[in-house]
Structures are given as structure tokens and as C-alpha cells.
Amino acid sequence: MIRKINKKGQVMIYVIIAIVLAGSLLLFFFLDREPRTTIDERESNPQSYIEKCVRKHVDDAVNIILPQGGFLEPxxxxxxxxxxxxxxxxxxxxxxxxxxxxxxxxxxxxxxxxPYLNPKIEQCFSELRTELEKRNADIELTNQEIDLDFAFNRVYLKVNRKMTIRERGNTQIIDGFDVQIISPLYDLVNVAVEIANQEAKYCYFEYVGYQVLYPNFDIRKFAFSEGTKIYTIKDKYSDKEMNIAIRSCAIPPGI
Incomplete structure (x- = not known):
């Protein structure tokens, strides 16, 4: 009876070890995977690759302009x-x-x-072309034009460009690329413009009361002695921040 119990116990231990090892391997596999644009993705889904590449460049540009008051080069x-x-x-x-x-x-x-994004998006297509031509695909691209539009929590970018891919007797035609980027740019800019308008009219912006009405924003103010005020507007959902400078109704130091 004791020998039977020991054998069952050993079998159970082996089963548990096998489950733990299998789980560890799966966990390592998924944790080791990083989101990246691969050659396989470029080959299997060119449209998805272009959209992902465009999205990255738009995100990078927004991250540059927001702290600087909305400009690439103030x-x-x-x-x-x-x-x-x-x-x-x-x-x-x-x-x-x-x-x-x-x-x-x-x-x-x-x-x-x-004009900032146009050459970067052109590079997305150039990289895609290089990879596809490695497998002897024939690619035709028309001239590129891009349109930008902004809306609540969104940036919309349209690439007006026709791409034709011919490979092994098959033809794939993509007439354009509509990319949607989740971003608080539009919302932060609207708050910034409201601050500027209030400062121009009243020499003051009631940012504490504004946060009560619009709790999704966190607004802070830093005042320099020479009269400049820096407003930092934070979108609480994304943690993105926009800085703007205001100098209105300044009082000389010492008065």
C-alpha cells in the first residue's frame, strides 16, 4: 500500500513539474516578444505596415510640439x-x-x-519597397500627398497615393491609406486657445474653476518675475502635456 502511494505521488510530482516547465516556456515566449515592424509583416500586409509606420511618426511629431506650445521650432x-x-x-x-x-x-x-511628416512617410514606402523587391515583387507608386485633420482625441492622416504590387501573377492595388491616431492634441490645443483668449480679454485665466468643469484636464501655472506665465495643460487619460507661454498685463518687478 505504501509503495502504491509513493508511485502515485511521484507521478503527480512529474505532472506538476511538466506543467510548470510548459508554463515557464510559454511565459518566456510571450514576454520576450516585442512589438516591432518585421519583414514578414511588410511582405504579408503592406497596408498594415505603412499605417503602423505613419502612426509612429505622427506620435513622435506630437510629442515634440506639445511641450513647445504647438510648434516644431518655436x-x-x-x-x-x-x-x-x-x-x-x-x-x-x-x-x-x-x-x-x-x-x-x-x-x-x-x-x-x-512638410515635416511628408519625407518621413516617404521613407516608410521606401523601406517597404526595398523589402518587397528582395522577393522580386514589382511595385508602382504614384506621387505622395498627405492631408491632416484633427478631432476629439484623434488625429487623422490620409496618404493620397496609389500603390500597385505585382507578384507571381497576382496584383494588389491600394488606392490610399487612412490612418487614425489616438491623441489628445486637438483637445489640448483647444484648452490652450481658450487660455490665450481669456488672458487677452481679462488678463487672467481661472484655471482652478476650469478644472472643475473639465476634470479630464490638470492645469498648472508657473509665473516668472518679469511677467511671463507658463501654463501646463495635462490630459489625464493619456498623461500628455502641453506647455504655453503667456505675457499679459505684466507688472514691473518691485511694484
């Missing part, structure tokens, strides 16, 4: 934490309210991003 800025923060509303004198420098900020962002 020209009229105040340094804040070693970041060039563009003035959205400014009066270089004292006491007078500021003048809105960028009342059509979203349009300016669009005009700034399109």
Missing part, C-alpha cells in the same frame, strides 16, 4: 525647464493685455506638420 519663446515654449498671447510692455499670437493655432500646426 521662434518667439520663453525657456522653461530647458524647453522653448512659444508665446500664444503676448504683450512685451507692462500693464496692457496680451495680443493673441496664434488665433488659428490648429491650422498652423497642420501647416507645420505636413
Amino acid at each position: 521662434t518667439n519663446f520663453r525657456l522653461y525647464n530647458n524647453i522653448k515654449v512659444d508665446y500664444l498671447c503676448q504683450n512685451k510692455g507692462n500693464y496692457a493685455s496680451c495680443i493673441n499670437q496664434h488665433p488659428m493655432l490648429l491650422n498652423e500646426i497642420e501647416n507645420d506638420l505636413i
Whole structure:
């Protein structure tokens, strides 16, 4: 009787060890996998590859412009934490309210991003072409044009370009690429413009009350002694932050 119990116990131990080893191997396999664009993906789904490549470049561009007041290369800025923060509303004198420098900020962002993104998206197609041609596929591309649009929690980018792939007697035609990127850019810019408008009109923005009405935003203000205020607007859902500089109704130091 004792020998039978021991054998059953040994079998159970072996089963448990086998399950643990199998689970460890599966866990290692999934943890070791990193999201990356592979050659196989380029070959099997060119459209998905282009969309993923475009999405990455848009995300990178948004991450550049948000801390800088909405611009890739600010020209009229105040340094804040070693970041060039563009003035959205400014009066270089004292006491007078500021003048809105960028009342059509979203349009300016669009005009700034399109020439920045265009060559990067062109590179996406170039890399795809190189990989597909390695397997003797024939690829035709028309000229590239891109359109940008912004909406609540979204950036929409359309690549107006026809791509034709011929391989082994099969032809695949893609007439264009519509890419949707989850981003708070539109929402943060609207808050920034509202701050600039209020500062231009009242020399003040009631950011505490604004957060009560719109709890998805966290707004902070830092004031320099010379009169510049830096507003940092944070989207709580994404943790993305936008900085803007304001100088309105400034009072000279010592008064």
C-alpha cells in the first residue's frame, strides 16, 4: 500500500513539474516578444505596415510640439525647464493685455506638420519597397500627398497615393491609406486657445474653476518675475502635456 502511494505521488510530482516547465516556456515566449515592424509583416500586409509606420511618426511629431506650445521650432519663446515654449498671447510692455499670437493655432500646426511628416512617410514606402523587391515583387507608386485633420482625441492622416504590387501573377492595388491616431492634441490645443483668449480679454485665466468643469484636464501655472506665465495643460487619460507661454498685463518687478 505504501509503495502504491509513493508511485502515485511521484507521478503527480512529474505532472506538476511538466506543467510548470510548459508554463515557464510559454511565459518566456510571450514576454520576450516585442512589438516591432518585421519583414514578414511588410511582405504579408503592406497596408498594415505603412499605417503602423505613419502612426509612429505622427506620435513622435506630437510629442515634440506639445511641450513647445504647438510648434516644431518655436521662434518667439520663453525657456522653461530647458524647453522653448512659444508665446500664444503676448504683450512685451507692462500693464496692457496680451495680443493673441496664434488665433488659428490648429491650422498652423497642420501647416507645420505636413512638410515635416511628408519625407518621413516617404521613407516608410521606401523601406517597404526595398523589402518587397528582395522577393522580386514589382511595385508602382504614384506621387505622395498627405492631408491632416484633427478631432476629439484623434488625429487623422490620409496618404493620397496609389500603390500597385505585382507578384507571381497576382496584383494588389491600394488606392490610399487612412490612418487614425489616438491623441489628445486637438483637445489640448483647444484648452490652450481658450487660455490665450481669456488672458487677452481679462488678463487672467481661472484655471482652478476650469478644472472643475473639465476634470479630464490638470492645469498648472508657473509665473516668472518679469511677467511671463507658463501654463501646463495635462490630459489625464493619456498623461500628455502641453506647455504655453503667456505675457499679459505684466507688472514691473518691485511694484
